[in-house]
Amino acid sequence: MxxxxxxxxxxxxxxxxxxxxxxxxxxxxxxxxxxxxxxxxxxxxxxxxxxxxxxxxxxxxxxxxxxxxxxxxxxxxxxxxxxxxxxxxxxxxxxxxxxxxxxxxxxxxxxxxxxxxxxxxxxxxxxxxxxxxxxxxxxxxxxxxRDLYDALIDDFEPDMTATRLDTTFAEMRPRLVDLRARALEREWPALDAHFDEQAQLRLSRELARNFGYDFARGRLDMAVHPFSSGSGDDVRITTRVSEHDPFNCLYSTIHEVGHACYEQGIDPEYRLTPLGQGVSMGVHESQSRIYENQLGRSRAYTGWLFERMRETFGEFGLDEAETFYRAVSRVHRGYIRTEADEVQYNLHIMLRFDLEKALISGDLSTDDLEAAWNDRFEADFGYAVDRASNGVLQDVHWSVGLFGYFPTYSLGNVYAGCLYRAMRGAVPDLEVHLSRGDLGGATSWLCSKVQVHGGRFAPAEVIARACGGAEPTAEPLLEYLEEKFGGL
Structure with missing residues (x-):
């Protein structure tokens, strides 16, 4: 030996x-x-x-x-x-x-x-x-x-700094705010019906399999805050159910399946070694976000999902696939990060990023945190927080000490934008397959380009290698959002 x-x-x-x-x-x-x-x-x-x-x-x-x-x-x-x-x-x-x-x-x-x-x-x-x-x-x-907050970020995204994130977020914010303003001027359809909870869970399990989740090595349970845990041959996901909003259950499930498939897709030779898990939370989020949004909320895939929803729940008030697609993509007022639309999601992250930096630096005390959250939310979103569970208490992260984690959600969106641009050029007839509910080409590409490597390469290197050598930037994400929501 x-x-x-x-x-x-x-x-x-x-x-x-x-x-x-x-x-x-x-x-x-x-x-x-x-x-x-x-x-x-x-x-x-x-x-x-x-x-x-x-x-x-x-x-x-x-x-x-x-x-x-x-x-x-x-x-x-x-x-x-x-x-x-x-x-x-x-x-x-x-x-x-x-x-x-x-x-x-x-x-x-x-x-x-x-x-x-x-x-x-x-x-x-x-x-x-x-x-x-x-x-x-x-x-x-x-x-x-080093800066204390940078030391905490490093736990989740090695070698990333608050300064670099500030630069990326400063590039993203004005374009997101402008797109949001235009989107909120439009009327968006919404669901208004009762959806049986057990039927939602059955459909969510079907979607999990559809996206490649292996139930022989995993399970789906309920939790207050959906999450994925484990690696290798034991990767577990959770979801939650609202009888009036099945998208909460279905898209939470798809999101967590993205995390789980990353862990299940890692080279088995790396199992129970340092390489046998996702390399960073930013890369992890790239998988959950591309599964949930670029694939799961695409016009092609929602056309297939619309028919499965009707088969599962009967008529539910939306009469055609395009209306359903607009309902899935709806830009709307709301308090909850995990329920935010694609346009506004990163604005929720930027709020948390700035507040937790101030908490760690000592510039903000916990006594003043709720007021600071409420003031910042109203300034950013234009309306007041109505209760703590819709504001400062909505996320579990700070209670379990995950300071430095929140910015990796937006970083994951940035990475997902880069990967989706590369995928569209690499996977033949992607839209055709998605319209049939066939995700095999897309998820196989992600597995071979990202997931199989586990922790072998540095985070930005994983994305660059998958994208033909191009360093990750926010531009592909912003172009995707402007193309999708500008069209809608």
Whole structure:
């Protein structure tokens, strides 16, 4: 056995334990009894203690140094790059801080859910303040002189910075605001009927299979906030149901299937290794967003979906496929990020990006956060937030410490725009196949160009390689939106 072999054997065990820890989070969101919250907090902390100790094990550092001096194979070098990054970061974070964060965020998640149900931000603010205090402590430990928020972004999008994101968002904002103003001048059809919840779930499972989700290696459950978790042969998704809005269920499912298919599509040789998962959240979001929007909300695919909706629910008030397409694409006033149309979605992200930067820098306190959110929302969208669950309490992310995550949603949209432009040129008769409900050509192309590589290449490199070498920019996304909604 070489040092590399020994190291990779150790990594497989660590990766397996990390998957078990992730399953605790999945269970907490889907099936855990409410009374188990405190015990789950202890369980999560115990798992984090084990994982942190393994990542900081001196033997790991010794094996890594030996392997780096010996290995030249490209895939092995990519594995070592990830292990080095993880090892160096783990060594900077005190073990008691890692455990404290795991315990606190497990507890905070339950408190957020209760506060959201009661529209009571004040009940959540104290625990959020504690989460932010520990996240700033963590960022200080790993930043090594860098901006604290950049250190947190790095967890989700390696080598990305707030300055680069600010530049991208400044390019996007005026064109999105202009397109929104024009779109809101138009009349958009909307659904106005009752849709059986069980029928929605049956159709959502059909759509998941339609997009390539393998139920032999996954499952679909209900959650307050839809998500995907796991990798390899155990990748689970959740959705939610509204009896008056089946799009919430169907498109949440398609979105999470994009994440899940990325994980299921990774080269099996990488399973339970550092390369055996998505390389970044921006690339992950590129898959969920292109599945949901460029494919799932296309005129061609919605023509097929319209017929499946009628077969499932009977007549529901929209009499032709084009009207249905306009209803799916409807630009509308609303508070909820996950329900936002394609034109306004990134404006929701920019709001969160600016607020969480201010929270981490200390320029904004949790006592003032709700008012700051409401003021910013009214300035950006032109109407007031009516209750906390439609405002500052709508997202789970801050309760579980995911600061730096939100901007990757918009980055994923940017990447999806680049991929869709390349796909349209590479997949013959794409629209014809979509109109038949046939997604095989599109999803196979995404798998071969993006998903199969897992963590082998850097995030921007994955997208550039898929797009013929072109560096990712916001222009393809903006052109797509202006072409689609300008036409509508």
């Amino acid at each position: 070489t040092a590399y072999d020994d190291l990779m054997a150790q990594e497989r065990e660590t990766q397996a334990l990390a998957q078990v820890a992730g399953r605790l989070g999945w269970d907490q969101e889907t099936m855990m009894p409410r009374g188990a919250a405190e015990q789950r907090s202890e369980e999560s902390g115990a798992m984090q203690a084990v994982l942190h100790a393994r990542r900081c094990d001196p033997r790991r550092g010794d094996l890594l140094a030996e392997a780096e001096a010996q290995v030249s194979d490209e895939v092995a070098r990519a594995q070592l790059r990830h292990i080095r990054r993880d090892h160096d970061r783990a060594m900077l974070v005190p073990g008691d801080l890692a455990v404290a964060l795991a315990r606190l965020t497990s507890r905070a998640q339950g408190q957020w859910a209760e506060a959201r149900a009661g529209d009571d931000y004040a009940a959540f603010a104290p625990v959020l303040a504690e989460v932010i205090r520990l996240k700033r402590e963590e960022a200080t430990a790993v930043a090594r002189g």
